[in-house]
Amino acid sequence: MAARVVLEVCVETPAGIEAAIEGGADRIELCAALALGGLTPSASLMAFAGRAGVPVTALIRPRAGGFGYDRAELQLIxxxxxxARDAGLAGVTIGAGGPEGLDIAAMELLTRAAEGLTVTLHRVFDLVEDKARALETARAVGVARILTSGGATSAARGSVTLAALVRQAVGSPGILAAGGIRAENARALLEATGVRxxxxxxxCAAPATATELAFGFASANQRMTDPVAVRALRAALDRS
Structure with a gap:
């Protein structure tokens, strides 16, 4: 019997943590500013998540934009x-580099800083042109899993590359598929790629008043974690 497909849900609030757990998430990625692709969550939110009762990995990304970091930014990371370690989290999601490849020196520095934590390589991987080489770099520096859409705008569009990465990795590092995955397309993605x-x-859309929008206190594309959507995706994965 095949092992259960792991479902990781990215959240940015205490309510999101509770919704993910209620819906059946196996693991949580904790972030701030998901509308920007995710930034580092606050220390207080990490401390809250450390008491969640499920494994939590914190996205460590100090700013929006690309993934080339100077010395000061690497120290922030x-x-x-x-x-994240002090908060009792299970792991961190990190990365550094650009289209030409992963920044090996930075990756070595950051994975050493994360000793004892599970390390996920974030979607800087999707910007790298030579993904086969980047996977081997990730393996060499001790990355446990790679978060990726296969270099496309969605996992469905990147399914051919995802399948190739799964074959290359042979389970280590794990390939964590991301990008537009929902209950209605999850089964087809698993069958096409072999990801687990x-x-x-x-x-789902988060409510915001006209005043909040006018003052810039909220965004029109603001989202919140929907336990119904988590539960539906969990059920679809369990049927696969």
């Missing part, structure tokens, strides 16, 4: 990794 871990936001 290392400091936030320490905060999926990452999703399972979001």
């Amino acid at each position: 290392a400091d936030d990794i320490a905060r 871990e999926v990452h999703a936001s399972c979001g």
Whole structure:
């Protein structure tokens, strides 16, 4: 019998943590600013998540934009990794590099800082042109899993590359598929790629008043975790 497909849900609030758990998530990726692709969550939110009762990995990304970091930014990332450890989280999601490849020196520095934590390589991987080479770099520096859409705007569009990565990895590092994964397309994705871990936001529109929008206190594309969507995706994965 095939092992259960792991469902990781990315959240940015205490309510999101509770919704993900209620819906049946196996693991949580904790973030801030999901509308920007995710940034480092606050130390207080990490501390809250450390009491969640399910494994939590914190996205450590100090700013929006690309993934080339200077010395000061790398120190910020290392400091936030320490905060994730202090909060009792299971792991961190990190990465550094660009289209030309992963920044090996930075990756070595950050994975050393994350010793004792499970390390996920974030979607800087999707910007790298030579993904086969990047996978081997990730393996060499001790990355446990790679979060990726196969370099496309969605996992469905990147399914051919995802399948190739699964074959290359042979289970290590794990391939954590991401990008537009929902209950209605999950089974087809698993069959096409062979992935056994999926990452999703399972979001729905978050309410915002006209005043909040006018003052810039909220965004029109603001989202929140929907336990119904999590539960539906969990059920679809369990049927696969």
